[in-house]
Amino acid sequence: MKTIYLDNNATTRVAPEVVEEMLPYFSDYYGNPSSMHYFGGQVEKKVVEAREKVAQLLNCDPSEIIFTSCGTESDSTAIRGTLGSYPDKRHMVTSRVEHPAVLNLVRHLSKNGCDATEVPVDRKGNLDISDVEQAITDTTAIASFMYANNETGVIFPIEEIGQIVKSRGSVFHTDAVQAVGKIPLDMKKSSIDLLSLSGHKLHAPKGIGALYIRKGTKLTPFIMGGHQERGRRAGTENVPYIIGLGKAAELVRLHLDDENTRVRALRDRLEEELIKRCPDVQVNGDATHRLPNTTNLSFEYVEGESILLLLSAQGIAASSGSACTSCSLEPSHVLRAMGVPFTYVHGSLRLSLSIYTTDEDIDFTIATLPPIIKRLREISPFGRSR
Numbered sequence: 001m002k003t004i005y006l007d008n009n010a011t012t013r014v015a016p017e018v019v020e021e022m023l024p025y026f027s028d029y030y031g032n033p034s035s036m037h038y039f040g041g042q043v044e045k046k047v048v049e050a051r052e053k054v055a056q057l058l059n060c061d062p063s064e065i066i067f068t069s070c071g072t073e074s075d076s077t078a079i080r081g082t083l084g085s086y087p088d089k090r091h092m093v094t095s096r097v098e099h100p101a102v103l104n105l106v107r108h109l110s111k112n113g114c115d116a117t118e119v120p121v122d123r124k125g126n127l128d129i130s131d132v133e134q135a136i137t138d139t140t141a142i143a144s145f146m147y148a149n150n151e152t153g154v155i156f157p158i159e160e161i162g163q164i165v166k167s168r169g170s171v172f173h174t175d176a177v178q179a180v181g182k183i184p185l186d187m188k189k190s191s192i193d194l195l196s197l198s199g200h201k202l203h204a205p206k207g208i209g210a211l212y213i214r215k216g217t218k219l220t221p222f223i224m225g226g227h228q229e230r231g232r233r234a235g236t237e238n239v240p241y242i243i244g245l246g247k248a249a250e251l252v253r254l255h256l257d258d259e260n261t262r263v264r265a266l267r268d269r270l271e272e273e274l275i276k277r278c279p280d281v282q283v284n285g286d287a288t289h290r291l292p293n294t295t296n297l298s299f300e301y302v303e304g305e306s307i308l309l310l311l312s313a314q315g316i317a318a319s320s321g322s323a324c325t326s327c328s329l330e331p332s333h334v335l336r337a338m339g340v341p342f343t344y345v346h347g348s349l350r351l352s353l354s355i356y357t358t359d360e361d362i363d364f365t366i367a368t369l370p371p372i373i374k375r376l377r378e379i380s381p382f383g384r385s386r
């Protein structure tokens with residue numbers, strides 16, 4: 001059976017060039033970058049190169065990048081590390097639609113000596129900037145707003161938010177796990193202090209991430225121990241994965257144009273055709289301020305999970321929400337925060353493309369999905385007549 005992978009916001013295929021670059025660092029070059037002998041030197045050089053490649057992708061200085069184990073660790077480092085550096089400031093500001101890596105941490109910290117304001121979003125998943133402005137107080141240590149939403153692809157006005165946050169003397173963090181590699185980012189022109197990214201969303205393996213820390217930003221280490229990452233993140237470097245992330249950063253930088261032209265056109269065609277062929281469907285999220293690879297659709301009168309199972313039987317992989325929640329039948333906190341009606345929330349489907357998605361993949365999905373929706377509606381107690 002032909003397989004079509006349209007779940008790239010959950011994770012991506014590791015690029016073959018990335019695998020090739022990593023392999024020798026499991027077998028032949030296994031030194032510790034901190035070692036003084038040549039085994040150490042060989043790998044230290046490659047870690048330096050990888051840091052340069054990640055820095056190039058973000059247009060920042062390599063000294064502003066630390067490697068972590070994943071996006072979640074980067075988010076935790078940013079938020080906990082800032083609170084650790086500003087003991088007199090116990091307030092945080094975030095949005096209601098953040099990934100659990102931020103939202104669950106902020107909610108946990110709120111029960112443990114801190115407090116937080118969660119800024120709402122409108123029906124299209126957009127923020128009202130004046131709400132952000134009002135949420136920040138003199139005791140706000142950090143404001144954390146995602147760059148782009150993992151479920152809908154909606155892009156927040158990060159620079160506008162950042163300017164407000166900075167003018168109020170707080171640290172500005174963005175979880176850019178879904179944005180890096182899909183849209184151009186430039187830290188030299190930005191107000192962002194801290195930015196999280198994750199390797200497995202940009203064709204590197206799972207288990208590697210990075211945090212951009214603007215020069216001069218105070219940040220207490222989250223993981224303490226040795227002197228690695230210039231004392232900012234202890235633990236012997238995960239050399240092969242760091243090298244993999246470096247290679248992936250180099251590749252996505254070269255593919256940014258493809259992502260924003262060809263992939264965007266494929267996503268638009270997929271969305272338009274599905275809307276044409278299926279009655280009672282809506283796009284969730286602002287259609288203009290959106291990642292080029294993501295569409296989130298809701299089909300009324302059907303269950304998202306049923307769509308997923310039938311698509312999967314045809315070889316098409318998609319998602320009904322974020323990967324973390326798709327194992328449960330909990331309705332998406334993002335769609336609920338947007339005020340999407342109950343009957344639409346349950347029939348939501350996220351299709352996320354990548355540079356490996358082809359015209360044929362999209363043709364097949366356009367031909368396969370509408371009959372699935374029709375069939376499900378025929379057997380649904382709510383949608384028999386459709």
Ligand code: PLP
Pocket residue numbers: 009010069070071072073099101146148149150175177178198199200207209323
């Ligand atoms: N932030 C966002 C927006 C995400 O989409 C994800 C993963 O889905 C994460 C954070 C967590 O990243 P990781 O899986 O690398 O911990």
